[in-house]
Amino acid sequence: MNTAIPYITDDFIENNCHFNDLVEALKDGFSNSAIEVPMRHHHDFHNPDEDKDSTLLLMPAFNPGKELGVKIVTVSPNNGKYNLPAIQGMYLYLDAHKGYIKAILDAKSLTAKRTAAASALASSYLSRKDSSSLLILGTGALSINLIKAHCSVRPITTVYVWGRSFEKAQRICDALKAESFTCTAIAKIEDKIAEVAIICAATLSATPLVFGEFLKKGQHLDLVGAYKKNTREADDQAIIKSSVFVDTYQGGLKESGDIVIPLSSGILSKESIKADLFELCSTTKLGRTSDSEITLFKSVGHALEDLVAASYFYSLFQNKKSTLF
Template structure:
């Protein structure tokens, strides 16, 4: 029997073109022919670190073509063990025969597809002239989000904030050779009103993006806060902005960034302008004018994983 291809993080890192991956995602969201069941989302106790971990199981099928399932754990306290919070694998299958075609390192796949999805949303929601970005968070996603946004917008200057200034400085050093000026900052408030795009990827339980600092025309990209008790933006941000999500199924049920304002009556479901399926298929519009503040909330969608798995499998077989 044919053995599955092993696709590791080094291959993913060395072959990713965010422009290519964004186009693949755009096509998949637009065509909407992928079958995506509701993902399994299980929280389980982790007594050793005194904080719950999460198990995510995310399947998707494109009939007669391919299928896949991602099995991932998210352990917020993994820094104690000098490990990334996200661990897992992606099983890429032939949808007709069920043959396992590839086993893909899921952390890198998730990071790349998540960043590309934010960039795809930005192509509809940020100003075309957007040239400055604030990156809040210093995890594995931060570098990739900066690179992905820069693939779709003419980003020239980036500020990086993290709870640990050393990590923010390391990211700045890593990216300064990419024709982007990158600077670590100690306070979000000192720069947030000066940038065109704010991208936030953290596990924060208290808001880091405060609406009182936002100005007209900004785009806010909320990528972290994947649980109902987590949030990266406060009520004022949500109230001031036009809100977009990756999918109604996930966006309205999983993240505190949307659930808490809904529960408190700050917004209603009707205030959600569109999901990515509607934006990509041109059923609904994104940004209307240069004064609009837009928010994109991403919680992840199994379609994104399948698209990325197909992308890297095809790269491996080119």
């Protein structure tokens, strides 16, 4: 009997992801009260060669009697200079009844896909249904995934990409030439930020890139970067002008400066945060309530997303394998 543990690679995940399906799977997951998610372990550790901390994340989740998993991830902010992704890791996907490992998945693509799908899921509740334009801030591994995910839930025809390197922004646009939307690299955020329906920030910036003075009625702001308490992608004015939503209260209120700093200063209160994805997906709370409302979604990631995505890709992998025999 072959007892080898299946290994699901980044290539498989990249080539077999359909964001419409993954978004629906996440919607079902956030509606499933049986899934248990402990607070993730978040450990910063010194990285002497870079003179900048790296981070170790351990993210478990359990669907009792069915499946469980844990993601082991490192975040090394300076990896760009080595032409490596900032996020590295593996996901262990297990049987929750007998405890054996069902599969090991590369965490880089798994994380990128589930993060992008979570943003798209939030957008399906928070952006205007007629949103046709998108501005992406950041040129990392998440950027193309976020573009495709957002386009899977809204009729987007125009995409703009900004990065600290214009050349990297242009490379993203070049990689998306065959898509149904136009994609244009821009040199300054201010050139387009007031014109687009959706603004998505996925950077490692320690200081704000999105300033509330530029935001217009009806926009949706998706904040994906700023994963530490002392870093943020949007300023106080953006928070003040927006209806604020988070992926989960568990992590969203504690892990990112985009929420922690305004809470600490009194700019934002816990009570004023409108809803998290559990409440949106279970329809216990509303998302956007008017076309003029500015909505802001802060994502820090959640282990439920990893478990749902691992289950999704494991099923695809098993189906593909069965067709070979």
